[in-house]
Amino acid sequence: MRLYSRSAGSGTPVVLLHAFPFSSAMWQAQREGLARACTVITPDLRGFGGSPLGDDAPSLDVMADDVARLLDREGIERAVVGGQSMGGYVTMAFCRRHADRLLGVILADTKAAADPAPARENRERIAAAVLRDGPAILVDEVLPPQLGATTARRRPMVSGRVRGIVQSAPPPAVAWAQRAMAARPDSFDTLRALTAPALVIVGDEDELSPRADAEAMAEAVPDGRIAVIPEAGHLSAMENPEAFNHAVADFVRSLP
Structure with a gap:
């Protein structure tokens, strides 16, 4: 994790970890829109956005430790750490391994449950297909369910931007x-x-990580709260960035 963007804002550091198979480019609206509320740090998780993949065996724990090393390099003792989808999985790994470094947690359009066997088998199928044939399967199978119905119908620029990041x-x-x-x-x-404290965010049109999953996560956290993003699917930060940013800013301001 060598490449990342940091907003020019000041205040509470907020690390946002991107979804799969994206890069820190997905957080452009957050870097701009949250700069007055906090310092936004958006790393490229290993292998994405030009960040080196390295030789470690696949593990979310490895990604979580990358985030801890990033905080060390930045001289940040504690931060709000959050992520969307895969970034949420990495965040939960960070919670297991580096809980003493948390000011707060943001979990957006993600799940706390492990994959059942059919989902694990499907991930392996996609991994093998991508290595064999390139990113076509991502565009055909992975991308469509990530966007909510409103975005698919009314936001062609968002859909096009998402497609471009996925293809790269x-x-x-x-x-x-x-x-x-x-x-x-x-x-x-x-x-x-x-x-x-933890903020659980979910798009009201998210079919991959629906509201019931978000509510179960928020209820599990002793100091958990939930924010529902209207007219947004699995990529709520990109589909309705104004509402997403408002929820994050309110959460950061509420922290002791």
Whole structure:
């Protein structure tokens, strides 16, 4: 994790971890829109956005430790750490391994449950297909369910931007990340053990990580709260950035 963007804002550091198979480019609206509320740090997770993949075996724990090393390099002792979809999985791994470094947690359009066997098998199928044939399967299968119905119908610029980022995803990183996500553990015990406040965000049109999943996560955290983003699917930060940013800013301001 060598490449990342940091907003020019001041105040509470907020690390935002991108979804699969994206890069920190997905957080452009957050870097701009949240600069007055906090300092936004948006890393490229290993293998994505030009960040080196390295030789480690696929593991979300490896990504979480990358985030801790980034904080060390930036001289940041504690931060709000959050992510969307895969970035949420990495955030929960960070909660397990580096809980003492958390000011708060943001989990957007993600799940705490481990993958059931059919989902793990599908991730391996996609990993193998990407390594063999390139990113076509991402455009055909992975991308469509990530966008909410409103975005698909009314926001062609957002749809086009999402498609462009997906098409540029490096196949080795895609396969590595799929295998890392397939091996992730159930994280509900991690959420129950959190001492930091947590904000769970969900798009009201998210069919991949629906509202019921978000409510279960928010209820598991001792100091958990939920924000529902209207007219947004699985990529709520890109589909309705104004509402997403408002929820994050309010959460950051509420922290002690």
